[in-house]
Every structure is written in C-alpha cells, then in structure tokens.
C-alpha cells in the first residue's frame with residue numbers, strides 16, 4: 001500500500017471535470033475551476049477533489065500518513081495529453097530546415113527523396129536499441145513539459161519490419177517509461193520509392209499484409225493515412241482506413257494539410273476519431289466533421305514551422321467541431337515536445353482562448369486517443385496525472401509564452417519531475 005498523496009493550496013485547480021463526450025462550443029470554456037484547490041490521491045488514483053478546506057475536513061486526520069505537497073498558490077492542471085506525434089524515428093533533418101529557409105518547400109524536399117523518405121532511410125538502418133534510446137530522450141522531454149500521455153505513430157518504415165520495429169519500441173517504452181503511449185499504425189505515411197508509380201500495389205500490401213500483422217500482435221490502437229495531393233488519394237485512403245476498421249484499428253487521417261483535398265469530408269464519412277492538420281479544410285468539410293463528431297486535432301507549431309497560416313481553430317469551435325491540439329512532434333515539420341508552446345500558439349495563431357487551449361490539450365486530447373476514462377481531467381477514479389505550474393492562474397500560463405512553467409509532475413501518483 002503506497003502512502004497517499006495530498007496536494008493542497010493550489011491557487012487554481014483546473015479539473016476539466018464532468019461531461020461525457022469531447023467538448024464542443026461553449027463547453028470548451030468550462031474548466032471546472034476550484035480556487036484554493038486540493039487533490040487526495042490513493043494508489044495512483046484520484047480519490048477526492050475539492051477546496052483545501054473541504055479535503056482538510058475529510059482527510060485531515062490522515063495527513064500524517066500522507067505525502068503532503070504544498071502547491072503554494074500556484075496553478076494545478078491535469079497532465080497534458082499530446083494526441084499526435086511521430087516521436088520514434090532515426091536521425092535528424094536540420095539540413096532540410098536550412099533548405100526550407102532558403103526557399104525549398106516541404107513537399108519539394110519530400111518529392112526529391114528527402115523529408116519523410118530521408119527519415120525512413122535512417123529509421124530502417126537504426127537498431128531497435130538505438131531507436132529506443134532516442135525516443136526515450138524525447139519522452140523525457142515531453143514529461144519535463146508537463147505531458148503525461150502521448151500518441152505515437154509508426155510510418156518511418158513503410159515496410160513491415162521497420163513498422164513493427166517502431167511499434168515494438170513504443171510497446172517497450174510504454175512498459176518502462178512513466179509516460180503512457182497510445183500507438184498508431186501509419187504505414188501509409190508516404191509512398192516508398194520502391195513503389196513509385198505502383199501506388200495501388202503498396203496500398204494492397206498495407207491492406208493485405210501490414211494491417212493484419214500489426215493487428216494480430218496488438219501493436220496499435222489506431223490506423224492513420226497521409227491523405228494529400230501526391231501522397232494518398234481520398235479513394236486510396238478510404239480503402240486503407242476501412243481495412244483498418246475491419247481489424248479493429250480506429251481511423252485517424254492526416255487531412256488537408258498542404259492542399260484542400262476532401263480529407264475532412266473523408267474523415268466524417270469513415271467515422272474517423274480525429275482528423276489532423278486541416279490547414280486547408282473546406283467549410284463543407286468542417287460542417288461534416290461537426291455533424292459526425294470528428295475531433296479536429298490541430299497542430300499550430302507545424303503551421304508556424306512550415307511558415308503557413310494556422311488552421312481555422314476559432315471557426316471550427318464556433319462551428320461545433322470538438323478541437324484538440326498537439327505538438328505533431330516529428331523530425332521534419334515540427335521537432336518540438338512542448339505542449340505549453342502549442343497551447344500558446346493555439347491562442348495566438350488560432351484565436352482560441354486560454355481556457356479553450358487547456359481543454360484542447362487535456363480532455364479533448366484524451367478523447368482523441370481513447371484515454372478519456374483514465375486521463376485528461378482531475379476527478380475521482382482517474383489516474384493521478386497532475387502538473388503544478390509556476391504561475392498563479394491559467395491565463396498567465398498562456399500569456400507568458402514560450403516559457404516552460406512546469407514546477408512538478410506526477411504520473412499515476414508518482415512524482416516524476
């Protein structure tokens with residue numbers, strides 16, 4: 001039996017508690033805020049939440065047997081959730097960063113054999129041990145930025161063995177690292193050079209061999225596709241996503257990132273849990289996503305890094321689309337692990353409010369990766385994934401931007417930072 005944990009005297013405790021589905025519209029502003037807040041944790045699980053006075057009355061007599069942590073007038077939130085990352089990869093692409101600053105476009109570099117293809121070559125070459133060590137360092141960095149759960153995608157193999165290698169690294173890290181990892185298979189991340197001009201053959205390989213192998217070993221929860229001009233067409237993407245569904249892998253889709261291509265509409269049609277990027281999503285696509293309840297997973301750091309206009313976050317919320325936000329941590333278009341920066345950018349470049357940004361990075365992000373029953377809010381029965389920030393209120397967290405305000409992090413009741 002572990003000693004209970006009691007966090008008390010939070011200037012603001014943002015619980016984001018209550019509600020069933022992902023939050024939409026005005027619900028995205030409801031933080032379930034408790035002033036002078038307090039949380040009691042037993043065996044890694046949240047037992048009670050309230051004001052410090054309320055918990056004092058309920059648990060005060062057991063305080064001597066508990067680890068008591070004084071929040072000292074600071075902000076406490078749920079551990080942040082990053083619902084879209086590519087954090088397991090080999091090598092690095094800083095030369096491409098320079099090329100892009102000199103004028104080359106992201107797609108030009110990829111079509112010339114760089115970009116995702118360059119990382120795929122380095123990932124294919126790397127041993128499982130090397131990939132594990134690099135990915136572990138990235139997870140440590142996530143944790144230092146207050147992130148306690150991440151989704152992670154394969155997709156830098158685009159041949160079965162390397163895809164399995166990436167997914168196995170995630171499985172091992174999930175067992176050994178404090179951060180929870182939700183794995184996604186993304187064999188359709190690009191068309192590998194050996195299949196150039198024979199794209200449909202590769203789609204068949206994904207459907208007939210890769211998806212069944214990944215599902216048989218229970219190595220992924222989701223199945224994702226890069227639906228983009230010059231990568232996978234909506235028709236090919238539909239086939240891959242439907243095949244995943246037949247094997248129990250829920251669909252996600254990289255949609256309308258570079259050009260409008262009907263990705264948002266396809267996400268609604270196949271019942272995707274989330275559609276990602278959406279920089280160029282059409283008004284009709286946004287309407288269909290709202291009607292189908294597809295979560296928009298928006299990636300403002302990627303837009304900034306590619307020097308593109310950010311997605312229409314404000315308009316999507318106003319249209320009734322549930323919005324989540326993410327780093328998109330990857331070696332090409334967003335090499336960051338900072339969800340706090342992403343929250344800042346959600347406010348600055350997508351006109352989301354500080355409250356909406358927090359909801360998008362916690363409970364809506366949890367819904368985007370099927371973790372809503374365990375994480376994403378501070379309420380009894382959930383994992384004690386908690387962050388103390390060195391600021392007094394949630395507005396200050398978004399206002400003082402580009403700074404890591406993390407003071408302490410608990411994962412399942414264990415202090416990890």
Ligand SMILES: N=CN[C@@H](CCC(=O)O)C(=O)O
Pocket residue numbers: 086115116119226254257302328330331332333334
């Ligand atoms: N757009 C496609 N995939 C990744 C980028 C991967 C890379 O450039 O290595 C993304 O979500 O941004």
Ligand SMILES: [Zn+2]
Pocket residue numbers: 084085086254276328
């Ligand atoms: Zn991505």
